[in-house]
Amino acid sequence: MRIQQIRLENFRGYARLHWQPDPLINIITGGNAQGKTNLLEAIFFGFTGHSFRTIRDREMIRWGSPFCRVEINFQSGQQENSTVILLTAEGKKQRKLNANAGRVMDPVLLPVVFTPDHLLMIKGSPAVRRRWLDQEVGPLQPGYLTCLRRYQQVLAQRNKLLQGMRVNQRTRQELEPWNQQLAAFGAKIIAWRCRLLAELSPVVREIYGQIGGRDEKAGLLYLSSLPLERTTGETEICKRFMGELSRRYAEEVARGQTLIGPHRDDLGTTINGQDARRFGSQGQQRTLVLALKLAQLELGRRFAGDYPVVLLDDVFYELDQNRRAQLVEHIRRKTQVFVTTSQSAGEDIAGLSGRVITVREHVLHEGG
Ligand SMILES: Nc1ncnc2c1ncn2[C@@H]1O[C@H](COP(=O)(O)OP(=O)(O)OP(=O)(O)O)[C@@H](O)[C@H]1O
Ligand SMILES: [Mg+2]
The missing domain is CATH 3.40.50.300 (P-loop containing nucleotide triphosphate hydrolases)
Structure with missing residues:
Protein backbone atom coordinates (compact mmCIF):
# COMPACT_ATOMS: atom_id res chain seq x y z
CA MET A 1 0.00 0.00 0.00
CA VAL A 112 0.93 -1.18 11.59
CA VAL A 113 2.11 1.24 14.26
CA PHE A 114 4.98 1.03 16.68
CA THR A 115 5.54 3.55 19.48
CA PRO A 116 7.75 3.42 22.58
CA ASP A 117 4.66 2.36 24.58
CA HIS A 118 4.67 -0.91 22.67
CA LEU A 119 7.61 -2.07 24.77
CA LEU A 120 4.87 -2.89 27.27
CA MET A 121 4.05 -5.82 25.02
CA ILE A 122 7.09 -7.48 26.54
CA LYS A 123 7.40 -5.77 29.91
CA GLY A 124 3.79 -5.04 30.79
CA SER A 125 1.04 -7.19 32.26
CA PRO A 126 -0.60 -10.09 30.38
CA ALA A 127 -3.57 -7.79 29.69
CA VAL A 128 -1.39 -5.79 27.27
CA ARG A 129 -0.49 -8.91 25.30
CA ARG A 130 -4.09 -10.15 25.30
CA ARG A 131 -5.14 -6.78 23.90
CA TRP A 132 -2.63 -7.21 21.09
CA LEU A 133 -3.88 -10.73 20.41
CA ASP A 134 -7.51 -9.64 20.46
CA GLN A 135 -7.27 -6.32 18.64
CA GLU A 136 -4.49 -6.79 16.13
CA VAL A 137 -3.93 -10.50 15.55
CA GLY A 138 -7.37 -12.05 16.20
CA PRO A 139 -9.27 -9.90 13.68
CA LEU A 140 -7.23 -11.55 10.90
CA GLN A 141 -9.52 -14.52 11.50
CA PRO A 142 -13.06 -13.76 10.26
CA GLY A 143 -15.56 -14.17 13.11
CA TYR A 144 -12.96 -13.69 15.85
CA LEU A 145 -14.34 -10.44 17.25
CA THR A 146 -17.94 -11.68 17.30
CA CYS A 147 -16.87 -14.83 19.12
CA LEU A 148 -14.83 -12.78 21.60
CA ARG A 149 -17.81 -10.56 22.36
CA ARG A 150 -20.02 -13.59 23.01
CA TYR A 151 -17.36 -15.08 25.26
CA GLN A 152 -17.14 -11.85 27.25
CA GLN A 153 -20.92 -11.75 27.68
CA VAL A 154 -21.03 -15.34 28.91
CA LEU A 155 -18.06 -14.66 31.20
CA ALA A 156 -19.81 -11.66 32.79
CA GLN A 157 -23.00 -13.68 33.38
CA ARG A 158 -21.11 -16.61 34.79
CA ASN A 159 -19.11 -14.39 37.16
CA LYS A 160 -22.33 -12.83 38.42
CA LEU A 161 -23.73 -16.28 39.09
CA LEU A 162 -20.54 -17.37 40.89
CA GLN A 163 -20.74 -14.31 43.11
CA GLY A 164 -24.38 -15.11 43.84
CA MET A 165 -23.44 -18.65 44.80
CA ARG A 166 -21.25 -17.39 47.59
CA VAL A 167 -24.17 -15.75 49.36
CA ASN A 168 -27.25 -17.80 48.57
CA GLN A 169 -28.01 -21.39 47.93
CA ARG A 170 -27.92 -21.66 44.17
CA THR A 171 -27.13 -25.06 42.81
CA ARG A 172 -24.22 -26.23 40.79
CA GLN A 173 -26.66 -27.23 38.00
CA GLU A 174 -27.45 -23.59 37.32
CA LEU A 175 -23.87 -23.07 36.28
CA GLU A 176 -23.89 -25.92 33.76
CA PRO A 177 -25.33 -24.16 30.67
CA TRP A 178 -22.91 -21.26 31.22
CA ASN A 179 -20.00 -23.67 31.50
CA GLN A 180 -20.85 -25.19 28.17
CA GLN A 181 -21.07 -21.86 26.40
CA LEU A 182 -17.95 -20.54 28.07
CA ALA A 183 -15.98 -23.59 27.02
CA ALA A 184 -17.38 -23.57 23.47
CA PHE A 185 -16.57 -19.90 22.75
CA GLY A 186 -13.39 -20.01 24.80
CA ALA A 187 -12.05 -23.08 22.98
CA LYS A 188 -12.67 -21.42 19.62
CA ILE A 189 -10.79 -18.30 20.69
CA ILE A 190 -7.85 -20.29 22.03
CA ALA A 191 -7.69 -22.50 18.93
CA TRP A 192 -7.72 -19.43 16.66
CA ARG A 193 -5.08 -17.63 18.73
CA CYS A 194 -2.86 -20.71 18.62
CA ARG A 195 -3.27 -21.04 14.88
CA LEU A 196 -2.51 -17.39 14.20
CA LEU A 197 0.51 -17.56 16.50
CA ALA A 198 1.71 -20.64 14.67
CA GLU A 199 1.55 -18.59 11.45
CA LEU A 200 3.27 -15.62 13.09
CA SER A 201 5.97 -17.53 14.88
CA PRO A 202 8.29 -18.43 11.96
CA VAL A 203 7.84 -14.92 10.54
CA VAL A 204 8.78 -13.32 13.86
CA ARG A 205 11.82 -15.56 14.07
CA GLU A 206 12.86 -14.70 10.54
CA ILE A 207 12.46 -10.94 10.99
CA TYR A 208 14.14 -10.98 14.38
CA GLY A 209 17.06 -12.79 12.78
CA GLN A 210 17.29 -10.17 10.05
CA ILE A 211 17.29 -7.19 12.40
CA GLY A 212 18.93 -8.66 15.49
CA GLY A 213 21.44 -11.03 13.95
CA ARG A 214 21.40 -14.66 12.94
CA ASP A 215 22.71 -15.99 16.22
CA GLU A 216 19.69 -14.75 18.14
CA LYS A 217 16.52 -16.81 17.90
CA ALA A 218 13.16 -15.41 18.95
CA GLY A 219 10.23 -17.58 19.97
CA LEU A 220 6.55 -17.20 20.85
CA LEU A 221 4.57 -19.40 23.22
CA TYR A 222 0.90 -19.46 24.01
CA LEU A 223 0.66 -19.62 27.78
CA SER A 224 -2.77 -20.89 28.70
CA SER A 225 -4.55 -20.97 32.02
CA LEU A 226 -5.82 -24.39 30.84
CA PRO A 227 -3.70 -27.53 30.86
CA LEU A 228 -3.28 -27.65 27.07
CA GLU A 229 0.15 -29.17 26.70
CA ARG A 230 0.43 -29.29 22.93
CA THR A 231 -3.27 -29.52 22.18
CA THR A 232 -4.54 -26.96 19.72
CA GLY A 233 -7.69 -28.63 18.34
CA GLU A 234 -10.90 -26.84 19.26
CA THR A 235 -12.83 -29.97 20.34
CA GLU A 236 -10.07 -31.21 22.59
CA ILE A 237 -9.57 -27.75 24.12
CA CYS A 238 -13.30 -27.56 24.79
CA LYS A 239 -13.22 -30.93 26.57
CA ARG A 240 -10.29 -29.88 28.74
CA PHE A 241 -11.96 -26.56 29.46
CA MET A 242 -15.08 -28.37 30.78
CA GLY A 243 -12.94 -30.76 32.82
CA GLU A 244 -10.99 -27.92 34.39
CA LEU A 245 -14.15 -25.95 35.21
CA SER A 246 -15.48 -28.94 37.05
CA ARG A 247 -12.19 -29.54 38.87
CA ARG A 248 -11.92 -25.94 40.05
CA TYR A 249 -15.58 -25.47 40.93
CA ALA A 250 -15.07 -24.91 44.67
CA GLU A 251 -12.22 -22.48 44.12
CA GLU A 252 -14.23 -20.45 41.62
CA VAL A 253 -17.20 -20.21 43.97
CA ALA A 254 -14.92 -19.16 46.83
CA ARG A 255 -13.30 -16.46 44.70
CA GLY A 256 -16.52 -15.50 42.93
CA GLN A 257 -14.90 -15.43 39.49
CA THR A 258 -13.95 -17.51 36.48
CA LEU A 259 -10.31 -18.44 36.91
CA ILE A 260 -9.56 -20.11 33.58
CA GLY A 261 -10.08 -19.29 29.93
CA PRO A 262 -8.70 -17.02 27.20
CA HIS A 263 -9.25 -13.96 29.43
CA ARG A 264 -6.54 -15.38 31.72
CA ASP A 265 -4.11 -16.53 29.03
CA ASP A 266 -0.84 -14.90 28.07
CA LEU A 267 1.74 -14.77 25.34
CA GLY A 268 5.31 -15.72 26.22
CA THR A 269 8.31 -14.45 24.25
CA THR A 270 11.79 -15.90 24.26
CA ILE A 271 15.23 -15.04 22.89
CA ASN A 272 17.48 -18.05 22.50
CA GLY A 273 15.08 -19.99 24.69
CA GLN A 274 15.23 -17.52 27.61
CA ASP A 275 12.25 -15.50 28.79
CA ALA A 276 12.60 -12.17 26.95
CA ARG A 277 10.70 -10.32 29.63
CA ARG A 278 13.14 -11.24 32.37
CA PHE A 279 16.42 -11.62 30.52
CA GLY A 280 16.20 -9.56 27.32
CA SER A 281 18.17 -6.30 27.04
CA GLN A 282 16.28 -3.11 26.15
CA GLY A 283 17.50 -3.33 22.57
CA GLN A 284 16.55 -7.01 22.30
CA GLN A 285 13.08 -6.36 23.70
CA ARG A 286 12.62 -3.48 21.31
CA THR A 287 13.76 -5.62 18.37
CA LEU A 288 11.36 -8.33 19.46
CA VAL A 289 8.36 -6.00 19.56
CA LEU A 290 9.35 -4.70 16.15
CA ALA A 291 9.52 -8.25 14.86
CA LEU A 292 6.02 -8.92 16.25
CA LYS A 293 4.67 -5.80 14.58
CA LEU A 294 6.40 -6.46 11.28
CA ALA A 295 5.18 -10.04 11.31
CA GLN A 296 1.67 -8.60 11.44
CA LEU A 297 2.56 -6.89 8.20
CA GLU A 298 3.34 -10.24 6.58
CA LEU A 299 -0.01 -11.61 7.68
CA GLY A 300 -1.68 -8.57 6.10
CA ARG A 301 -0.04 -9.58 2.87
CA ARG A 302 -1.05 -13.21 3.28
CA PHE A 303 -4.69 -12.48 4.16
CA ALA A 304 -5.41 -9.43 2.00
CA GLY A 305 -2.80 -9.52 -0.74
CA ASP A 306 -1.12 -6.25 0.23
CA TYR A 307 1.17 -4.84 2.91
N1 LIG B 1 -5.17 19.71 19.89
C1 LIG B 1 -4.04 20.39 19.68
N2 LIG B 1 -4.06 21.60 19.11
C2 LIG B 1 -2.92 22.30 18.88
N3 LIG B 1 -1.70 21.84 19.20
C3 LIG B 1 -1.62 20.63 19.77
C4 LIG B 1 -2.76 19.84 20.03
N4 LIG B 1 -2.37 18.68 20.60
C5 LIG B 1 -1.03 18.75 20.69
N5 LIG B 1 -0.57 19.92 20.18
C6 LIG B 1 0.83 20.38 20.09
O1 LIG B 1 1.61 19.32 19.57
C7 LIG B 1 2.80 19.21 20.33
C8 LIG B 1 3.27 17.78 20.34
O2 LIG B 1 3.56 17.35 19.04
P1 LIG B 1 4.16 15.91 18.76
O3 LIG B 1 3.67 14.96 19.77
O4 LIG B 1 3.90 15.61 17.35
O5 LIG B 1 5.70 16.20 19.02
P2 LIG B 1 6.96 15.43 18.44
O6 LIG B 1 7.51 16.23 17.32
O7 LIG B 1 6.61 14.02 18.19
O8 LIG B 1 7.96 15.57 19.67
P3 LIG B 1 8.86 14.49 20.45
O9 LIG B 1 10.17 14.47 19.76
O10 LIG B 1 8.96 15.09 21.80
O11 LIG B 1 8.15 13.20 20.44
C9 LIG B 1 2.44 19.69 21.71
O12 LIG B 1 3.55 20.26 22.34
C10 LIG B 1 1.37 20.70 21.46
O13 LIG B 1 1.91 21.96 21.39
MG1 LIG C 1 6.93 12.29 19.25
Missing part, protein backbone atom coordinates in the same frame (compact mmCIF):
# COMPACT_ATOMS: atom_id res chain seq x y z
CA ARG A 2 1.19 3.52 -0.77
CA ILE A 3 -0.09 6.82 0.47
CA GLN A 4 0.04 9.37 -2.32
CA GLN A 5 -1.41 12.44 -0.65
CA ILE A 6 -2.31 13.55 2.83
CA ARG A 7 -4.44 16.58 3.56
CA LEU A 8 -4.96 17.77 7.10
CA GLU A 9 -7.11 20.54 8.47
CA ASN A 10 -6.98 21.55 12.12
CA PHE A 11 -5.38 18.30 13.19
CA ARG A 12 -3.47 18.91 16.48
CA GLY A 13 -0.93 21.65 15.67
CA TYR A 14 -1.48 21.36 11.89
CA ALA A 15 -3.76 24.19 10.75
CA ARG A 16 -3.40 22.97 7.18
CA LEU A 17 -1.15 20.46 5.50
CA HIS A 18 -1.00 19.13 1.98
CA TRP A 19 1.78 16.60 1.60
CA GLN A 20 2.85 14.03 -0.96
CA PRO A 21 5.08 11.58 0.88
CA ASP A 22 7.80 9.43 -0.60
CA PRO A 23 6.41 6.13 -1.91
CA LEU A 24 8.99 4.20 0.15
CA ILE A 25 10.85 5.66 3.11
CA ASN A 26 9.90 8.87 4.90
CA ILE A 27 12.26 9.86 7.69
CA ILE A 28 10.62 12.56 9.76
CA THR A 29 13.05 14.50 11.93
CA GLY A 30 12.85 17.58 14.11
CA GLY A 31 13.09 18.73 17.70
CA ASN A 32 10.65 17.84 20.45
CA ALA A 33 7.04 19.00 20.20
CA GLN A 34 7.29 20.04 16.55
CA GLY A 35 4.61 17.71 15.19
CA LYS A 36 6.32 14.43 14.25
CA THR A 37 4.14 12.05 16.25
CA ASN A 38 1.10 14.18 15.41
CA LEU A 39 1.70 13.46 11.73
CA LEU A 40 1.81 9.68 12.30
CA GLU A 41 -1.29 9.97 14.48
CA ALA A 42 -3.11 11.79 11.67
CA ILE A 43 -2.30 8.98 9.24
CA PHE A 44 -3.43 6.35 11.72
CA PHE A 45 -6.61 8.27 12.48
CA GLY A 46 -7.36 8.67 8.77
CA PHE A 47 -7.41 4.90 8.32
CA THR A 48 -8.77 3.62 11.63
CA GLY A 49 -11.00 6.43 12.90
CA HIS A 50 -9.21 6.54 16.26
CA SER A 51 -5.89 7.57 17.75
CA PHE A 52 -3.06 5.36 18.95
CA ARG A 53 -2.29 7.75 21.81
CA THR A 54 -5.61 8.84 23.28
CA ILE A 55 -9.13 7.51 23.68
CA ARG A 56 -10.47 11.09 23.76
CA ASP A 57 -11.00 11.89 20.08
CA ARG A 58 -11.51 15.58 20.69
CA GLU A 59 -7.91 16.05 21.78
CA MET A 60 -6.97 15.68 18.11
CA ILE A 61 -8.88 18.80 17.07
CA ARG A 62 -6.67 21.87 16.89
CA TRP A 63 -7.23 24.02 19.97
CA GLY A 64 -9.99 26.55 19.32
CA SER A 65 -11.17 24.90 16.07
CA PRO A 66 -14.67 23.54 15.52
CA PHE A 67 -13.52 20.39 13.65
CA CYS A 68 -10.61 18.47 12.22
CA ARG A 69 -10.40 16.71 8.88
CA VAL A 70 -8.02 14.10 7.50
CA GLU A 71 -8.03 13.02 3.86
CA ILE A 72 -5.70 10.35 2.50
CA ASN A 73 -5.33 9.18 -1.08
CA PHE A 74 -3.68 5.80 -1.33
CA GLN A 75 -3.03 3.01 -3.73
CA SER A 76 -3.66 -0.62 -2.82
CA GLY A 77 -3.03 -3.25 -5.47
CA GLN A 78 -3.95 -1.53 -8.73
CA GLN A 79 -6.70 0.46 -7.11
CA GLU A 80 -6.75 4.17 -6.23
CA ASN A 81 -8.58 4.84 -2.98
CA SER A 82 -9.42 7.71 -0.71
CA THR A 83 -10.41 7.88 2.91
CA VAL A 84 -11.86 10.99 4.56
CA ILE A 85 -12.71 11.55 8.18
CA LEU A 86 -14.28 14.58 9.75
CA LEU A 87 -14.52 15.01 13.49
CA THR A 88 -16.41 17.89 15.11
CA ALA A 89 -15.90 19.47 18.51
CA GLU A 90 -19.35 18.12 19.47
CA GLY A 91 -17.89 14.64 18.97
CA LYS A 92 -19.59 13.80 15.65
CA LYS A 93 -17.51 11.67 13.32
CA GLN A 94 -18.13 11.16 9.62
CA ARG A 95 -16.13 8.64 7.64
CA LYS A 96 -15.97 7.86 3.97
CA LEU A 97 -14.04 5.27 2.05
CA ASN A 98 -13.99 5.84 -1.70
CA ALA A 99 -16.86 8.28 -1.25
CA ASN A 100 -19.05 5.65 0.47
CA ALA A 101 -20.30 6.97 3.78
CA GLY A 102 -19.72 4.69 6.75
CA ARG A 103 -17.56 2.18 4.87
CA VAL A 104 -14.34 1.25 6.64
CA MET A 105 -11.06 -0.38 5.77
CA ASP A 106 -10.40 -4.10 5.86
CA PRO A 107 -8.85 -4.56 9.35
CA VAL A 108 -5.99 -6.50 7.81
CA LEU A 109 -4.86 -3.40 5.91
CA LEU A 110 -4.86 -0.91 8.76
CA PRO A 111 -1.47 0.72 9.41
CA PRO A 308 -0.28 -2.09 5.09
CA VAL A 309 1.79 1.07 5.65
CA VAL A 310 4.11 1.16 8.65
CA LEU A 311 4.33 3.95 11.21
CA LEU A 312 7.39 3.86 13.46
CA ASP A 313 7.50 6.48 16.20
CA ASP A 314 10.87 7.03 17.91
CA VAL A 315 11.88 3.51 17.10
CA PHE A 316 15.56 4.23 16.47
CA TYR A 317 16.15 5.11 20.07
CA GLU A 318 18.00 2.22 21.71
CA LEU A 319 18.63 0.39 18.45
CA ASP A 320 22.26 0.29 17.37
CA GLN A 321 23.17 1.53 13.92
CA ASN A 322 23.26 -1.93 12.42
CA ARG A 323 19.75 -2.74 13.67
CA ARG A 324 18.45 0.58 12.35
CA ALA A 325 19.79 -0.08 8.88
CA GLN A 326 18.51 -3.67 8.88
CA LEU A 327 15.08 -2.49 9.98
CA VAL A 328 14.76 0.07 7.21
CA GLU A 329 16.10 -2.39 4.64
CA HIS A 330 13.60 -4.98 5.76
CA ILE A 331 10.64 -2.69 5.17
CA ARG A 332 11.94 -0.92 2.10
CA ARG A 333 11.33 -3.94 -0.09
CA LYS A 334 7.71 -4.23 1.01
CA THR A 335 5.79 -1.14 1.75
CA GLN A 336 5.78 2.53 2.58
CA VAL A 337 7.15 3.57 5.94
CA PHE A 338 6.97 6.71 8.06
CA VAL A 339 9.60 6.83 10.75
CA THR A 340 10.15 9.65 13.23
CA THR A 341 13.31 10.51 15.10
CA SER A 342 13.99 13.41 17.41
CA GLN A 343 17.72 12.90 17.61
CA SER A 344 20.07 15.05 15.58
CA ALA A 345 19.53 13.95 12.02
CA GLY A 346 23.20 13.39 11.14
CA GLU A 347 24.14 10.61 13.52
CA ASP A 348 20.75 9.02 13.80
CA ILE A 349 19.98 8.41 10.19
CA ALA A 350 23.51 7.94 8.95
CA GLY A 351 23.60 5.10 6.47
CA LEU A 352 19.85 5.10 5.87
CA SER A 353 18.50 6.06 2.52
CA GLY A 354 15.10 7.60 2.34
CA ARG A 355 13.46 10.97 2.02
CA VAL A 356 14.27 13.17 4.99
CA ILE A 357 11.62 15.65 6.09
CA THR A 358 12.15 18.11 8.92
CA VAL A 359 9.15 19.29 10.93
CA ARG A 360 9.31 22.74 12.52
CA GLU A 361 6.26 24.09 14.34
CA HIS A 362 3.97 21.80 12.39
CA VAL A 363 5.33 22.79 8.98
CA LEU A 364 7.19 20.23 6.82
CA HIS A 365 10.48 21.08 5.13
CA GLU A 366 12.20 18.81 2.66
CA GLY A 367 15.67 17.73 3.74
CA GLY A 368 17.50 17.39 7.06
